[in-house]
Amino acid sequence: MASYAPLILLLVFLFPFVTPQMPGFISLDCGGVDSYTDDTGLQWSPDDKFLFGQRANISAPASTNRQYATVRYFPADSRKYCYTLNVRTRTRYLVRATFLYGNFDNSNVYPKFDLSLGATPWSTIVVSDAYTPEIVELVLLASQPTLSVCVSNASTGMPFISTLELRQFNGSVYYTQSETRFLLSLAARINFGAESNDSIRYPDDPFDRIWQSDSLKRANYLVDVAPGTEKISTTSPIYVGFDEMPPQKVMQTAVVGQNGTLTYRLDLEGFPANAWAFSYLAEIEDLPPDETRKFKLFIPGRPEVSKPTIDVQENAGGKNRMYEPGFWNISLPFVFSFGLRKTNDSSRGPILNALEIYKYLEINLGSLDATTMASFASNYPQVVWAQEGGDPCLPASWTWVQCSADPQPRVVSIMLSGKGITGNIPSELTKLPSLVELHLDGNSFSGPIPDFSGSPNLEIIHLENNDLSGGLPSSFGDLAHLKELYIQNNKLSGVIPSGLLKKNIAFNYTANTDLQTESKGKNTAVIILFTIIGVALLLVITIACCLFQQRRKETKSSIETNCNAVVVPPPPPPARKLGTYFSEVATESAHRFALSEIENATDKFEKKIGSGGFGIVYYGKLTDGREIAVKVLTNESYQGIREFLNEVTLLSRIHHRNLVTFYGYSQQDGKNILVYEFMQNGTLKEHLRGSSQDKIVSWVKRLEIAEDAAKGIEYLHAGCSPTIIHRDLKSSNILLDKHMRAKVSDFGLSKPAADGSHVSSIVRGTVGYLDPEYYISQQLTEKSDIYSFGVILLELISGHEPISNENFGINCRNIVAWARANIESGNIHAIIDPALEETYDIQSIWKIAETAILCVKPKGMQRPSITEVLKEIQEAILIEKRVHPDREYPLDIISKKSMCSSGNLDATDLVQSEHNDSFDDLLLRPGLR
Ligand SMILES: *[C@@H]1O[C@H](CO)[C@@H](O)[C@H](O)[C@H]1NC(C)=O
Ligand SMILES: *[C@@H]1O[C@H](CO)[C@@H](O)[C@H](O)[C@H]1NC(C)=O
Numbered sequence: 001m002a003s004y005a006p007l008i009l010l011l012v013f014l015f016p017f018v019t020p021q022m023p024g025f026i027s028l029d030c031g032g033v034d035s036y037t038d039d040t041g042l043q044w045s046p047d048d049k050f051l052f053g054q055r056a057n058i059s060a061p062a063s064t065n066r067q068y069a070t071v072r073y074f075p076a077d078s079r080k081y082c083y084t085l086n087v088r089t090r091t092r093y094l095v096r097a098t099f100l101y102g103n104f105d106n107s108n109v110y111p112k113f114d115l116s117l118g119a120t121p122w123s124t125i126v127v128s129d130a131y132t133p134e135i136v137e138l139v140l141l142a143s144q145p146t147l148s149v150c151v152s153n154a155s156t157g158m159p160f161i162s163t164l165e166l167r168q169f170n171g172s173v174y175y176t177q178s179e180t181r182f183l184l185s186l187a188a189r190i191n192f193g194a195e196s197n198d199s200i201r202y203p204d205d206p207f208d209r210i211w212q213s214d215s216l217k218r219a220n221y222l223v224d225v226a227p228g229t230e231k232i233s234t235t236s237p238i239y240v241g242f243d244e245m246p247p248q249k250v251m252q253t254a255v256v257g258q259n260g261t262l263t264y265r266l267d268l269e270g271f272p273a274n275a276w277a278f279s280y281l282a283e284i285e286d287l288p289p290d291e292t293r294k295f296k297l298f299i300p301g302r303p304e305v306s307k308p309t310i311d312v313q314e315n316a317g318g319k320n321r322m323y324e325p326g327f328w329n330i331s332l333p334f335v336f337s338f339g340l341r342k343t344n345d346s347s348r349g350p351i352l353n354a355l356e357i358y359k360y361l362e363i364n365l366g367s368l369d370a371t372t373m374a375s376f377a378s379n380y381p382q383v384v385w386a387q388e389g390g391d392p393c394l395p396a397s398w399t400w401v402q403c404s405a406d407p408q409p410r411v412v413s414i415m416l417s418g419k420g421i422t423g424n425i426p427s428e429l430t431k432l433p434s435l436v437e438l439h440l441d442g443n444s445f446s447g448p449i450p451d452f453s454g455s456p457n458l459e460i461i462h463l464e465n466n467d468l469s470g471g472l473p474s475s476f477g478d479l480a481h482l483k484e485l486y487i488q489n490n491k492l493s494g495v496i497p498s499g500l501l502k503k504n505i506a507f508n509y510t511a512n513t514d515l516q517t518e519s520k521g522k523n524t525a526v527i528i529l530f531t532i533i534g535v536a537l538l539l540v541i542t543i544a545c546c547l548f549q550q551r552r553k554e555t556k557s558s559i560e561t562n563c564n565a566v567v568v569p570p571p572p573p574p575a576r577k578l579g580t581y582f583s584e585v586a587t588e589s590a591h592r593f594a595l596s597e598i599e600n601a602t603d604k605f606e607k608k609i610g611s612g613g614f615g616i617v618y619y620g621k622l623t624d625g626r627e628i629a630v631k632v633l634t635n636e637s638y639q640g641i642r643e644f645l646n647e648v649t650l651l652s653r654i655h656h657r658n659l660v661t662f663y664g665y666s667q668q669d670g671k672n673i674l675v676y677e678f679m680q681n682g683t684l685k686e687h688l689r690g691s692s693q694d695k696i697v698s699w700v701k702r703l704e705i706a707e708d709a710a711k712g713i714e715y716l717h718a719g720c721s722p723t724i725i726h727r728d729l730k731s732s733n734i735l736l737d738k739h740m741r742a743k744v745s746d747f748g749l750s751k752p753a754a755d756g757s758h759v760s761s762i763v764r765g766t767v768g769y770l771d772p773e774y775y776i777s778q779q780l781t782e783k784s785d786i787y788s789f790g791v792i793l794l795e796l797i798s799g800h801e802p803i804s805n806e807n808f809g810i811n812c813r814n815i816v817a818w819a820r821a822n823i824e825s826g827n828i829h830a831i832i833d834p835a836l837e838e839t840y841d842i843q844s845i846w847k848i849a850e851t852a853i854l855c856v857k858p859k860g861m862q863r864p865s866i867t868e869v870l871k872e873i874q875e876a877i878l879i880e881k882r883v884h885p886d887r888e889y890p891l892d893i894i895s896k897k898s899m900c901s902s903g904n905l906d907a908t909d910l911v912q913s914e915h916n917d918s919f920d921d922l923l924l925r926p927g928l929r
């Protein structure tokens with residue numbers, strides 16, 4: 001153990017490499033020994049806690065940046081070497097790795113090797129010049145709390161690395177619809193009209209992207225420049241605060257085609273491929289009123305790109321404002337030529353300020369056993385073999401693992417003989433369905449042998465020479481392919497399962513404490529005794545279980561009778577017989593109050609506390625002290641009576657702590673009255689949008705209300721047979737008692753009332769909460785309630801009402817379209833209620849936001865059940881209660897982009913269609929209008 005002590009120290013520091021100066025910035029000077037801040041203000045830290053490889057100084061010219069003066073290099077073997085960095089999930093990052101060879105190994109053999117991000121091949125690094133750094137960059141959405149950058153597959157020389165840099169983006173910068181399936185690998189990022197050969201990066205670019213100067217000459221790069229190409233620049237500020245937010249300094253320079261044309265040709269590394277390609281334009285010249293600058297894009301063989309005419313000033317909404325036209329997905333060749341040509345009616349030639357092209361790299365999902373293996377390795381945080389990082393199988397497997405050759409490989413063999421491992425055999429090793437060989441011999445494993453039935457393909461098991469104790473699991477006998485089982489030299493005891501002895505396998509079980517082939521002699525009595533005790537115990541348990549089950553059955557059946565009630569209203573009786581029919585049905589189950597009793601309780605309907613779809617609600621207090629809410633139906637029509645009838649019969653049979661309790665009814669003197677428990681704290685709606693002292697500012701409180709309401713709905717959907725569909729869930733139908741616990745009200749209603757909140761005589765519900773599918777098909781399912789509940793979840797996050805002319809930006813009246821656009825682009829902060837105190841954990845809000853988006857899917861089939869929703873809410877509460885509030889990162893400012901009108905969004909308020917994420921779409925991104 002003593003020999004590991006230094007390693008423990010090292011590993012404690014492995015993850016928080018630095019305290020970044022910018023949120024989410026990590027700058028590793030590989031091979032370095034000191035921390036320092038460079039001229040630009042970036043803080044570099046050494047990778048001296050890294051466990052693999054060696055440091056070297058390079059013999060570099062004096063002008064070389066300090067971070068390039070050292071490298072870390074690795075043996076040219078068949079394994080991989082991974083750096084693992086902590087990231088925030090659901091956040092976009094720029095990952096940059098640089099490689100300056102500088103003859104670090106004094107061999108002048110230019111290395112060639114592969115680089116990968118986790119299991120995804122990223123790039124092949126080919127050094128072609130000792131003193132020019134190779135720089136590769138990825139833009140990605142972090143889906144896991146860590147990411148690994150690995151070098152592997154040395155073809156020439158030794159793999160090495162100079163720097164590893166991580167830059168966090170915010171808002172929806174570089175959002176793409178396919179970001180969960182593809183990474184963006186940088187092919188070109190060019191600053192046109194640059195004033196020097198120097199790149200522009202931090203601090204001019206707050207995200208530290210490197211914008212290369214167009215005056216820097218490279219072979220086959222930015223050639224074929226049209227005559228008449230001139231540089232222009234301005235010192236005026238440029239408005240760039242949206243979309244990809246290019247730095248102002250980059251936008252302040254440009255090239256213009258004075259002869260009417262700009263042309264360029266450049267080689268795109270790794271192409272042909274599908275690309276994300278956008279240009280950054282801003283009018284930085286003063287155009288007299290009678291002059292225009294209009295032009296079109298030309299790409300040989302691609303006439304479709306020439307359709308739109310670009311008028312920068314017009315498109316951007318003024319001078320010195322950025323306009324970002326481009327393509328989400330366009331296939332480009334290796335040799336890429338393009339031109340910008342002025343239109344005939346334009347007086348000025350085209351302008352170009354900057355350009356970015358990324359290649360889409362498909363994310364390799366990696367081994368199917370990756371999670372299990374990572375969890376296994378995490379049992380041994382102190383040892384080197386468990387720190388190899390990245391995917392267990394790809395692009396090269398861990399040194400002690402072998403994998404199948406499938407596209408998503410499985411672990412087939414684990415070789416951990418003689419590693420000095422202590423403790424129990426971790427259960428992860430029993431969850432590898434393709435595992436064939438397991439070598440754990442010669443360690444100090446103790447405790448029982450686990451049940452390997454989760455790894456049914458095991459053929460070879462070596463557990464010999466450990467300290468294992470207990471009996472042999474009988475499941476060994478079930479391993480159909482078992483060929484070798486070595487368990488000698490342990491402390492095992494008990495009887496060897498006879499199935500195992502009968503197998504024709506290599507089986508060594510010698511030198512164990514008390515392992516026997518059959519039970520005999522003195523032991524027999526003991527065994528018999530144990531058997532008797534066992535049988536007795538079993539009997540007791542069985543009896544207890546039966547009793548328990550019986551009781552459960554009883555409870556269950558009573559629930560069923562409660563709810564099995566009339567859900568579909570009874571066939572309408574002839575109008576004149578209504579009264580009779582009503583009292584027959586209702587009196588059988590509900591308490592009937594005398595009108596005088598109600599009048600006493602309410603002080604002759606003195607205190608009005610609300611008016612709903614069916615009448616006015618009054619406060620009252622019964623003689624026994626119970627506070628009540630008295631709903632007097634104003635609607636005397638047939639519909640209203642039936643509603644009343646329906647509600648009374650149903651209500652009297654439904655009891656759940658998260659449903660408002662129904663006390664009874666009164667029907668006398670032409671008055672139809674429902675009596676409910678009084679809910680002291682009114683409706684959820686009032687607490688989201690009411691006066692400020694009523695507002696619920698705690699996120700966890702809002703979650704608890706959602707949980708309560710979901711439980712009530714779950715009871716209606718799942719606890720009753722047949723299912724009861726609420727049909728009119730909304731924040732004003734969720735009531736709060738004096739402890740601020742929520743109950744659902746107004747269920748059991750089947751027909752529309754006469755007030756304006758209901759959109760048609762057939763479809764019942766409230767605008768803004770109404771399921772568009774139900775609206776179209778008029779087929780009611782419980783998934784319509786899920787839609788409405790999704791809207792309520794969005795209200796809880798944002799505090800906004802479902803329909804508004806002001807809150808959701810231009811072209812958008814509907815909370816669903818607005819929230820979906822922001823959530824899908826990763827800009828969650830844009831929808832969080834500013835009234836929420838900053839005590840929430842953002843992951844908890846994400847969970848609810850994503851659940852809400854599932855709930856409001858256009859098709860009912862795609863929506864989760866209320867039970868699944870409830871589970872997510874409960875997990876969000878756990879996150880909130882477990883994790884300390886994360887105050888390290890301030891709130892993002894809401895993006896200036898009008899999300900609802902951004903290209904890929906449907907405009908209809910009621911009915912949303914699924915996004916079309918066809919990968920062949922050419923989409924011109926509209927700028928800020
Ligand atoms: C690198 O150079 C520094 C000083 O310039 C020296 O202290 C260090 O030993 C060198 N490292 C190696 C591995 O040569
Ligand atoms: C390793 O590199 C060689 C040469 O670059 C390449 O042909 C081979 O496919 C690579 N192997 C893997 C597993 O990526």
Ligand SMILES: *[C@@H]1O[C@H](CO)[C@@H](O)[C@H](O)[C@H]1NC(C)=O
Nearest residue numbers: 195196197198215216217218
């Ligand atoms: C930029 O670099 C080129 C060589 O790539 C050189 O000819 C030119 O003089 C440099 N320009 C400036 C402004 O340094």
Ligand SMILES: *[C@@H]1O[C@H](CO)[C@@H](O)[C@H](O)[C@H]1NC(C)=O
Nearest residue numbers: 226227228229257258259260
């Ligand atoms: C571009 O314009 C310049 C003058 O502005 C002229 O001298 C030159 O011939 C033109 N070149 C072409 C190819 O039209």
Ligand SMILES: *[C@@H]1O[C@H](CO)[C@@H](O)[C@H](O)[C@H]1NC(C)=O
Nearest residue numbers: 464488489507508509510511
């Ligand atoms: C079984 O294991 C013991 C102890 O390690 C060893 O002495 C013996 O040779 C082994 N038997 C076989 C058949 O491998």
Ligand SMILES: *[C@@H]1O[C@H](CO)[C@@H](O)[C@H](O)[C@H]1NC(C)=O
Nearest residue numbers: 170171206207892893894895
């Ligand atoms: C994050 O985005 C906001 C605008 O949405 C911007 O003002 C802020 O500077 C950004 N943060 C960084 C680090 O660039």
